[in-house]
Amino acid sequence: MGDAGKMNTTHRRLILLLLALLCALTSGCRRDQDAGKVRIKFWTFPLWTGITGNEKDGTTEDWPRLKIKEFEKTHPNIKIDLEVVTWQGGMQKLDLSALSGTYPDICYLATANLPKYASQGILEPIDADMTPEEVADIYPNVLDCCKYQGKTYVWPWLCNALVLAINVDLFKERHIEYLIPKPPERGWTYDQFTEACKALTFDRGDGHGKVYGYALYGIPLSVEYQMLTLVLGFGGQVYNKEGTQFTLNSPESIRGFQFLMDLLDKYKVVPPGPAGMQGGQVGQMFANQEVAIESSTSGVLKQLKMSAAKGDFPYFNAAIVQPPHLPGYKPASMLSVGGYAIFKQTDARKRRAAIEFARFLTNEENCRALTVIGQFPARKSVGNIYPGDVDMGVVSRLIPISRVYFTAGAAELNPVINNIYQSIFTHAMTPAEALADAEKKANKILAQDALEKGLDAKGGKQ
């Protein structure tokens, strides 16, 4: 080996030595920096991109990272590790993490999924951590959504009420603007809704197929509760107050489901074969202006604008209205609530840190950020975050009177409730028969659930 070769080898060794030293130093620094800190694992879903939702190169991590930075600044002894899980696989990931005991310390959770995890005893009850002022500041029905068997498990952040989205342009095209419900409530009766659906069901004769007033569907992603707003407006209840009995089999609910069947068979204002349609297909048909009225949430207007801007379909004017109601009665709407759940903790410091972070994420400033996704704050004190917006005003008026839907054993009851739609849409059963069948199945599940909970309560754990 010549001098040049020896020099090269020496250089290489020197560089390697320096790199190793640098690695040791940086890892040592990191350890020193985080030493003594409480480290918590935070999972969230991609709620929006960027900070304001308008950044061109925004990512779904931007807002949570900013919040973590702000929180860590005021809580220098806490270090938060973020993971943004996808909507598609996030719930499965959470399930698997729960099964393997590697769950996060704090996670965004839609309260629809609360019973599944709370029943496994892997969530921390947070009643003792909320001050009376904080409890009083949350809409009571929103707080009820965050409870499982009387205990609060989710620190509520956002909420929404199920409404109807209407295609205003189609109303104008059919010269029925007078049927568009009037603000501020934008309420209408079942008769007015049906009249509008009839007028909105037509064929332009241009070979692009028929336009329908409304759309029913029998294959939802989870439980179908959007169409349930139309059913429950007749006065039915899904469960008793304790959540121990299925009570949907009532004359009021039979009337409600019969109303759906009338839309299908009598008035023919919905696309045929709804039992084979998925919820997503209805959304697509509304966007394609093939359906004029869609059961949805307020977020649909924002989504329509964004998709139309991307060129997915031509823009059209849409508005939010209440679900129909019986004359002299209030409409029935369902609440959807999201917030932060703390998973089971053995370390008191970590638990405190997670609670503090949940409190921070749901503070007034962060509640105001919900305008980005068209959601509403769970806290009354935040006030109206959509001043002058008639559409959002319709929803905010509905929130305090909307119902809590989910209860114990909810996940197992979903197929039973979905089957009511499928049985009647396929004409396999009448609404009365389908509800009687569902009652039998649902109460069997609830009884089994109670039996298993009794087993747990007795102990005998291995």
Place this chain on the structure above:
Amino acid sequence: MTGQDSTLKRIIKSRWAYFFVAPAMIHFLVFSVYPILSTVYLSFVRFNLQGNTWVGAQNYQVALSDSIFWKSLANTALYTMVVVPVGVGIALFLSSLIFPLKPSRQNFFKGAFYLPQVVSAVVISMIWLWMFDSAHGLLNYLLSTLHLAPISWLGESRTALPSLMFMAVAGGGGSAIILYLAAMGGIPDSLYEAAQIDGANRWIEFWKITLPLLKPTTLYLVVMGTIGSFQVFTSIYMMTRGGPNFATNTIVYRIYQTAFEFLKLGRASAMALILALIIIGISAIQFKWLGTEVEY
């Protein structure tokens, strides 16, 4: 002592064989034996992340008293009884048509029929979902050109399961055709020449020579097809979620729902073991009926 020594010596002597077998054995123990034993254990407990409770045979009792489980079992059995024989029959028929062709043409058809096998089941389900769509689907478009009323393929109890069966049969014969063609190539020409001398026509040749000598391949396809059909899941999950009216709820979809949607792992394990017993039983019967020795 001497015996033990000799065993030890044999192991030491074959240490490299054990060394090379070890990864496969470890994989088998960790990913097959351990999960099976865990499933057996879980089927006797009420699963809870905070600790399991021994419930004896209760999970089996609850599973067997679940009307949706029975409906799922019946759907799966019907699906298998139609998809497997029809699929194998079509594959055999097509193979018989392809086999006499020139090798280059054979390769073209092999590739064409095998192509759907390399496409993801999710993608295939999405394509068929569009074809079955009652408003914009290809099938109803074809019906409309014949002035026939549209059919809600996946929206009616009587058409949903047959639609999924049709989809499985239409796209699932590729590997069966490849196997049949390979097996047909292995049948000695001398047998056909002898039959021709004896005056046998093409049909007799097929019936008396080809079909009996394809029995091992048919057995393999029937057994594997039955196991695969009993495990049908992707198309159900993507296209119907078991509906309408539980008409397409299959047993594996029910196990998935019970385990991962309801987090009832104990009950789901009991269902999985019931399914395993059913498949073992059916496979045993198939081996008895079709499993004769074939010598060329």
